[in-house]
Amino acid sequence: MRPEIQEYNFDWMLGALMDVGSKVADGTEKEVDRMNRYVPYFAGMTKSILGEGRPGSTFLKILSKYFRNLLTAHDEGRKIAVTTFCFSPSICYALDVIPVTLEVITALAGMMWRRGAFDYLDYGCELGFTETSCSAQRGALGAYLAGLGEEIDFIVCDTPGVCDTNANAYAFAAAYLDRPLYQLNYPQILGEERSNTYHLEDYREMVRFMEKHSGNTLSEDRLREVLEEIDKQDALIADLEDMLRLVPTPVPTVYNLFNYGGRFIFSGWPDYTRLLEDMVESARDKAKAGLSGLKSGKEKVRAFLCYIDHYALNLDFWDWLDAHGIAHMGGILSRNFRDNGCYIGGLEGSTYSVDTTNMDTMLDSIAQMNARMPMVRSIRGPYDRPNMWLEESLALAKVFQVDCMIYNGTPGCRNTWGMIKPFAREMEKHGYPTHIMYCDAFDGRVESWEATAARLEEFFKVRGLL
Amino acid sequence: MKEIFYDAATRVASQPIIDWKASGRKVVGYSCSYVPAEIFHAVGLLPVRLRGIETRSMEIGDAYFGPYICSFPKCILQLAGEGKFSFLDGAIITPGCDSMRRLDDCWRKAGEDYEGIVPGYFYYFDVPHKTAPHGMNWFIQEIKNLISSVEDHFGVSITKDKLQESIRVYNRARRLLKQIEDLRSSRDVPISGTDAFAVTVAGTVMPREEYTMRLGELIEGLNKHPGPNQRGKKRLMVIGSISDDIELIKLIEDSTQAVVVAENLCFGVRYEGNEISEDGDPIEALARGYLGESTCPRMFGKYKARLRALKEIIERANVEGVVMQNIRFCDLHGSENGLFERDLEAIGMPCLKLEREYGPLVETGRVKMRLDAFLERMS
Numbered sequence: 001m002r003p004e005i006q007e008y009n010f011d012w013m014l015g016a017l018m019d020v021g022s023k024v025a026d027g028t029e030k031e032v033d034r035m036n037r038y039v040p041y042f043a044g045m046t047k048s049i050l051g052e053g054r055p056g057s058t059f060l061k062i063l064s065k066y067f068r069n070l071l072t073a074h075d076e077g078r079k080i081a082v083t084t085f086c087f088s089p090s091i092c093y094a095l096d097v098i099p100v101t102l103e104v105i106t107a108l109a110g111m112m113w114r115r116g117a118f119d120y121l122d123y124g125c126e127l128g129f130t131e132t133s134c135s136a137q138r139g140a141l142g143a144y145l146a147g148l149g150e151e152i153d154f155i156v157c158d159t160p161g162v163c164d165t166n167a168n169a170y171a172f173a174a175a176y177l178d179r180p181l182y183q184l185n186y187p188q189i190l191g192e193e194r195s196n197t198y199h200l201e202d203y204r205e206m207v208r209f210m211e212k213h214s215g216n217t218l219s220e221d222r223l224r225e226v227l228e229e230i231d232k233q234d235a236l237i238a239d240l241e242d243m244l245r246l247v248p249t250p251v252p253t254v255y256n257l258f259n260y261g262g263r264f265i266f267s268g269w270p271d272y273t274r275l276l277e278d279m280v281e282s283a284r285d286k287a288k289a290g291l292s293g294l295k296s297g298k299e300k301v302r303a304f305l306c307y308i309d310h311y312a313l314n315l316d317f318w319d320w321l322d323a324h325g326i327a328h329m330g331g332i333l334s335r336n337f338r339d340n341g342c343y344i345g346g347l348e349g350s351t352y353s354v355d356t357t358n359m360d361t362m363l364d365s366i367a368q369m370n371a372r373m374p375m376v377r378s379i380r381g382p383y384d385r386p387n388m389w390l391e392e393s394l395a396l397a398k399v400f401q402v403d404c405m406i407y408n409g410t411p412g413c414r415n416t417w418g419m420i421k422p423f424a425r426e427m428e429k430h431g432y433p434t435h436i437m438y439c440d441a442f443d444g445r446v447e448s449w450e451a452t453a454a455r456l457e458e459f460f461k462v463r464g465l466l
Numbered sequence: 467m468k469e470i471f472y473d474a475a476t477r478v479a480s481q482p483i484i485d486w487k488a489s490g491r492k493v494v495g496y497s498c499s500y501v502p503a504e505i506f507h508a509v510g511l512l513p514v515r516l517r518g519i520e521t522r523s524m525e526i527g528d529a530y531f532g533p534y535i536c537s538f539p540k541c542i543l544q545l546a547g548e549g550k551f552s553f554l555d556g557a558i559i560t561p562g563c564d565s566m567r568r569l570d571d572c573w574r575k576a577g578e579d580y581e582g583i584v585p586g587y588f589y590y591f592d593v594p595h596k597t598a599p600h601g602m603n604w605f606i607q608e609i610k611n612l613i614s615s616v617e618d619h620f621g622v623s624i625t626k627d628k629l630q631e632s633i634r635v636y637n638r639a640r641r642l643l644k645q646i647e648d649l650r651s652s653r654d655v656p657i658s659g660t661d662a663f664a665v666t667v668a669g670t671v672m673p674r675e676e677y678t679m680r681l682g683e684l685i686e687g688l689n690k691h692p693g694p695n696q697r698g699k700k701r702l703m704v705i706g707s708i709s710d711d712i713e714l715i716k717l718i719e720d721s722t723q724a725v726v727v728a729e730n731l732c733f734g735v736r737y738e739g740n741e742i743s744e745d746g747d748p749i750e751a752l753a754r755g756y757l758g759e760s761t762c763p764r765m766f767g768k769y770k771a772r773l774r775a776l777k778e779i780i781e782r783a784n785v786e787g788v789v790m791q792n793i794r795f796c797d798l799h800g801s802e803n804g805l806f807e808r809d810l811e812a813i814g815m816p817c818l819k820l821e822r823e824y825g826p827l828v829e830t831g832r833v834k835m836r837l838d839a840f841l842e843r844m845s
Contacts, residue, residue, distance in 0.1 A: 128804015128819075132534065133797045160595035160766050164564045165797050167595075167766050172801045175769040183766050185595040187604060188561055194607070201600035382571050382590060414795065417532030418539075418568025422575035438533075 001123045001146060010120070010143035011150050014105065015067025017112055021046045022064035025057035041114040044314030051295075052252055055278040059258045062271045063108070070150055073098040079153040079214045082144065082173065084137070084166055085260075085333070086376045087158045087184075088369060090268030091207070094226045097214045100152065101264050102169070106139030106442050107311040114313060116444055117142070129172050134412030135442040137169035145176055152177060154213040156206060158184035158370060162380045163415050182209040186371060188381035190388070191349030196368060203367035224356045226268035227365060231354045233267065234338040236276035242342050243283045244329060245400055248299035250286030253328035254318040255279050255293070257309065260333040260374070298325050301465050304402040305331030306393050306427075306434075307409050307416055310441050312449035320453055324466060329400040332379075335392075337372040343399040350377065350387035375415075383419040390426055397432055404465055406456075408437040411446065435459040468661055470680055474668035475712055478520050478550050482672045486512045492555040492620065495585070497542070497569060498562035499737045499762070500593040502752040504632035505613055507674055509622035515670035515733070516557065517710050518542045520550070521825045526580070530572035536565040536795045537824040538708055543569060546583050547576050556587030556619070558612070563764055563798055587619045595765055597758055606753045613749075629748035635674050637741045642681040643669070647735055649688060650727045651783040655701075656692030659726025660716045667710045667733050696725040700844050703785040705730040705776065706803055706820075707793040713827050717834060718789065723841050728783040730776060736761050763798040772802070773809055780815060787816040787844050789837070793824045816844050 020039055024032050024046050036043035049056040073080050081092055082100045089099035109117035117135075120142030125131045127145055129138065143149045155174050159166040160183050167183055174181035184202050187195045211217055237259065244251045258279060266272035283293065292299045303326050310317040321328055337344065339351040352368040355361040371377065383389045397405070405427050409416050416423075420436055427434040437455065440446035460466040474480040483493060494506050495516040503513035518541025521527075526547030527540030545551055561567035570590050577584035592608050594601040613624045643666060649656050657665075665684065669677050702724050704715065710733040715726050730736055742755035761772060779785065788810060790803035800821065807817045818840040822829055 128801065128807060130792075130797045130800035130804070132795050133801065160764075161561055164764065168763070168797050168801055171763075171766040171769065172805065174767060175805050181767045183595070185601065187594065188567075188590070188592040194604075198600055198604055202596075202598075205598060205600070382567075382574075384571070384574075411534040412797070414535060414564035414797070415568070417534045418565055419571045420532050421530055422571050425575070 001119050001126070005119045006146065006148065008148070009150075010140075010148040011067060011070055014108055014112065015064070015071050017042050018060065018064040018067050021049070021060040025050060025060050041313065042112050045111050048254065048315040048319055052254060053282060055255065055258060055275065055282055058275045058278045059262065062262060062266055062275055065271060066265050069098050070100065073150065080150055081210070081214075082152050082155045082170070084157040084159060084170065085264045086162070086166070086373045087156065088267050088366070088373055089265060090226050090230055091210065091366060091370075093268050094223045095210055095214050095216045095218055097210065097216070099265065100140075100144075100150070102140040103136040104261060104264050106136055109139055110311040110442050110444070111314060116313070117442065118445060120146070121443055127176065129169070132412060133169060134163075134165045135410045135440050136412070137166060138412070139442055141169055141173055145173065152179055154180040154182075154210075156182050156210060158186065158373070158376055160185045161188065162186050162376045163413070165412050165414050166375075180209070180213050182206045184370070186376050186380050189385070190371070190377060190380060191386065196371075199371040200364050200367045203370065204363060207363070220359045220362070223359070223362050223366070227354050227356050227362055229268050229270060229273055230369070231356075232273050233263075233276055234336060234340065234354070236273065236280050237336055238338065238340050238342060239280045240276070240283060241330070243287050245342060246287060247302075247401060248292035248294070249302070249327050249329075250283045250291055250293045252283075252293035253321045253326070254315060255283070256328045256330050256334050257315070257318060263336070292327070294322050294325060294327060296322070296325055299327045300325035301404065301460065302327045302329050302400065302402045304329040304393070304397055304400060304405050305408065306389075306405045306423075307332050307407050308441055309333070310408050310437070310439065310449070310452065312444055312452070316449050316453070320456070324460070326460070329402050330396070333374045335374070335396070337377060343396050345399075346395050347387060347392060379415055383423050384426070389419070390423060393427070394430060397430075402432065404463065405432045405434040406437065407434065408439070408441055410440045410442060433459075433463040433465065468664070468684075471661075471665045471668040471684075472712070474672045475664040475710070476519065478517060478545060479553060480671060482676065483512070483514060483553055486673060487553050493553050494556035494558065494587070495551065495554045496558040496560075497566055498560040498593070499732050500560055500562065500756050501558050501591060502609065502756050504629060504636055504742070504752060505609070505616060505624060507635065508624050508628035508632040509616070509620065511556075511616070511620065511622075512673055515710070516542050516551075517671075518545060518824060519710060521545060524825075526576065530576050531565075531568065534795055535568070536563075536707075536793050538793060539565050539569040539572075541825050543572055543576060546573055547580050549583065551583070551585070554585040556589065557585045558589050558591050560591045560593045562593070562762075563796070565795065587616075589615055593757065597765070602753055602757065605757045606749055609749050609753055626748050629752070630744065633742045633744055633748055633751060635678065637744065639669060639674060639678040639681055640738050640741050642678065642685060643735050643738045645685050646681075647728070647739070649685075653697060654692060655696035655725050655727055656688050658693060658696070658719055659702075659704075659729075660712055660719055661693070663715045663726070663729065663734065664712050666735055666738065667712065669738065670710070670733060699723055699725040700841055701725060701727045701784055701786045702789055703728040703730065703780065703783065703787070704789045704791065705806070706791040707796040707799040708732045708824070709791065711824070711827070714791070717827065717830060718837055721834075721837060721841060723845075724837075728779050728785060730761070730779060732762065763802045769802065769805060773806065776806065776810075785815070787818070787840065789818050789820060789840070791820040791822055794821055816840070
C-alpha cells in the first residue's frame with residue numbers, strides 16, 4: 001500500500017467527506033459551490049443525491065451520522081462489530097454495538113473517491129487474501145487489515161452455505177486479526193419448519209456470542225423498540241414497493257440505493273424510518289400527479305436488477321439509467337420479504353413477520369427476518385428450487401411489469417457466476433431479455449464504467465428496448 | 467500391484483468400475499468428501515468420487531458455468547456432457563463450496579441439451595457449515611433423508627446393521643492407509659509420494675473389499691521389499707485445493723531432489739485418516755465422523771484447529787517444506803494458504819504458494835520452475 005494512504009484513518013476520511021456532504025445539504029448555493037471546490041470528486045455524488053430533494057439530504061445526513069457513530073464508538077464505550085450486508089444490523093443496535101458493514105463502505109469508497117477503494121482492495125492480496133475473492137468485502141476489509149480503520153472488536157456474519165466467498169472474507173479477517181467470529185449458517189432450503197428452526201437455534205447462539213463480546217445483555221424492551229421500528233420501516237418499504245408497481249413509477253431510480261443503503265447500516269433505527277418517510281412522501285406526491293420518478297419525466301423501459309447495482313464514481317450507474325429513461329425496478333438488495341409486501345403472492349412460505357409479544361416471539365421474528373436478507377434468502381439453494389432465485393425473480397418481474405433483466409455482480413461471486421447462465425436462459429425463455437454484465441461492481445479497474453455503459457447501451461439497443 | 471491402483475487413480479472409467487457394471491451392479495458418484503460412502507456400500511452400490519481427470523477441452527463446462535469458476539466442477543461437467551460418466555446410476559452433489567454446489571444447477575441444465583447425461587438418481591445433499599449441536603442434528607437428518615431417498619430409488623433397505631458392517635469395512639482400509647502414512651513418515655520413505663497418492667485416490671473409486679485387500683498386500687510388500695531409499699531428498703508436504711492429479715505429485719518428485727511425504731488434500735488421507743466409531747448409532751457415528759472433523763476450510767472459523775493439525779503432520783512426517791497449491795478461483799484454500807504461509811514461515815517452515823488450474827498440467831513448465839526455485843531456496 002502506498003505510504004501516503006497509510007497516513008490517514010480510513011473511516012475518518014469517509015466520515016469527513018460525508019460530514020461535508022451532509023452540511024452541503026443545508027447550505028446556500030454559494031456555500032455549496034465553495035464547498036464543492038474542495039471535494040471535486042465527491043461533488044458529483046452529492047449533486048446527484050441532493051438532486052432528489054429532501055430524501056437525498058436525509059440520506060447524506062444518516063450516512064454522516066453512521067460514520068460519526070463509528071468514529072466515536074470506543075470513546076463512548078461501545079463495541080464495533082464487522083458484518084455484512086446480508087445481515088440485519090438491527091441486532092447490533094439492540095445490543096448497543098456499532099456495525100461496520102464492509103460492502104456498504106466499499107461501495108461508498110467507490111462512489112466517493114476517484115481512486116475508489118483500489119489501494120485497500122490490493123492490500124488484502126498483499127497479505128495473502130486471494131485476488132479472486134469478492135471485491136465487495138475486500139475493499140473496506142483491506143483498510144481494517146492494515147489497521148487503518150477503527151479497531152474491530154468482533155465479527156458476525158451469515159453467509160456460510162450461501163456465499164462462501166463472502167463468509168471466507170470474514171473468516172480470513174478473524175484469523176488474521178485474531179478477533180472472535182460468529183457466522184450464522186443457512187441451510188439450502190427455505191420455507192420449511194425445519195429450516196426455520198435451524199435459523200432460530202443458530203441465531204440464539206449468535207446472540208449469546210454477541211452478548212459475551214459486547215458485554216451487554218439483550219434487553220426485551222430494547223429489542224421490542226428495535227422491532228417496532230422495523231415494523232414501521234417495513235410498512236414504509238411496502239408503500240414504496242407498491243408505488244414502484246405504477247406505470248410510470250413515481251419512484252426515482254436512486255431510491256433503490258437509499259432504501260437498501262439505509263437498511264444495511266441503520267435497520268431498526270429511527271433515522272432510517274425518517275429517510276423512508278421522506279422517500280414515501282416524495283414518491284406519493286409524484287404518484288398523485290401521475291408523474292414518473294425519472295428526471296426526464298418519461299419512462300421508456302422498466303429494468304429489474306436481478307442481483308446488485310454498480311458502484312462507479314459518483315452515481316454514474318443510476319444517473320445513466322435516469323438519463324436513458326430506464327426505471328429501476330429494484331434488485332436483490334432492496335427486497336425485504338416481509339409478509340405485508342406486494343410481491344409475496346406465491347412466495348408466502350418464504351416471508352417473515354414481526355411479533356413483539358415476548359422475547360421468544362421477538363427472537364424468532366428477528367432470526368427469520370435475518371434469514372430473508374439479500375442473498376441469504378434467494379441464492380442459498382439451487383436457483384430453480386422453490387422460493388429461490390428463479391421463482392423469486394419471475395414473481396417480481398411480473399409484479400413490477402419489467403421489460404428486461406440485468407445481472408451485475410463481481411467476479412468474486414462464485415455463487416451467482418455458477419448459475420447465471422442457466423438462470424439467464426430461463427429468463428429469456430420467459431420473455432425477459434437478460435443482460436449479463438462482466439464488470440466488477442466495486443472495482444472500476446476490471447472494466448471501466450465507460451465500457452460498462454457502452455455494453456449496457458448496446459444491450460438496450462440490440463434488444464429493441466430503447 | 468501398483469498398476470491396479472494407478473489404473474483406478476488415473477482413469478475415469480477404470481477397470482474396477484467396468485467390472486462392477488459388467489456384473490450388473492450399480493454405481494453412484496458423489497462430489498465431496500462429506501458424503502458418507504458407507505451408505506451406498508451397505509446395499510451393494512459402488513460409491514465413486516466424481517473426478518475431472520482426462521478432460522481435454524472445456525466447451526461444455528464453460529457453456530453452463532460462468533467464467534470466474536474453479537475448473538474442477540467445470541471438468542466434471544465437461545466429462546458428464548461428453549458421456550464419460552455414462553456408468554453412473556446416481557450422483558450426489560453437496561454444497562462443498564459455491565463452485566461445487568452449482569454443479570447441481572449446471573449439470574441438470576446441461577441435461578436439457580445433452581440427452582441422458584443426468585443420472586436417473588440425482589440428489590442434492592445439504593451439508594451444514596458448523597458442528598454445533600443444531601448443525602450436527604441437521605446433518606444427521608440429511609443423512610436420514612439421503613438413506614430414505616436411496617432406499618426409494620434403488621429399492622433397497624439400508625439397515626443399521628448393514629451400515630455398521632460397512633463402517634467396519636471402511637475402517638479397515640482407513641487403518642491400513644494410516645500404516646502407509648507411518649511408512650512415509652519414516653526416514654527411508656519406502657514409498658514415493660506419487661505411488662502413495664495414487665493408492666489413496668484409488669480408494670475413492672475402487673470397490674472397498676478389493677481395495678482393502680490390495681492395500682494389505684501392498685503394505686506387506688513394502689515391509690518386505692521397500693522401494694528405493696529416499697534419504698537425502700527434501701521432504702515435502704502438499705496441501706490446498708482439491709486435487710486427485712497424480713501428475714502434480716509426480717512433477718514435484720521428478721526433480722529428484724524432493725519426496726512428498728504427506729498431503730493434506732481432500733482426495734488424500736485427510737478424511738480417510740479419521741476412523742468412524744463402530745459403536746452406537748451408525749448414523750450418528752457417520753455424522754460425527756464426516757462432519758465432526760473440521761479439516762476443510764468450508765468449515766469457517768476453524769483456522770486455528772486446521773493450523774494445529776497441519777503442524778502435527780509436519781512434525782510427525784519431518785516435513786521440510788510445504789507446497790500450498792490452490793486452483794484459481796478457489797478462495798477458500800487460496801486465502802487460507804495465505805494464513806498458513808504467514809504462520810508456518812514464522813516458525814521457519816519454508817512455504818511455496820502455487821496457483822494453478824485443475825485439469826491437464828498445461829502449466830507444467832511454470833510450476834516446475836517455481837518448484838525448482840523453492841527447492842533451491844530450501845537447500
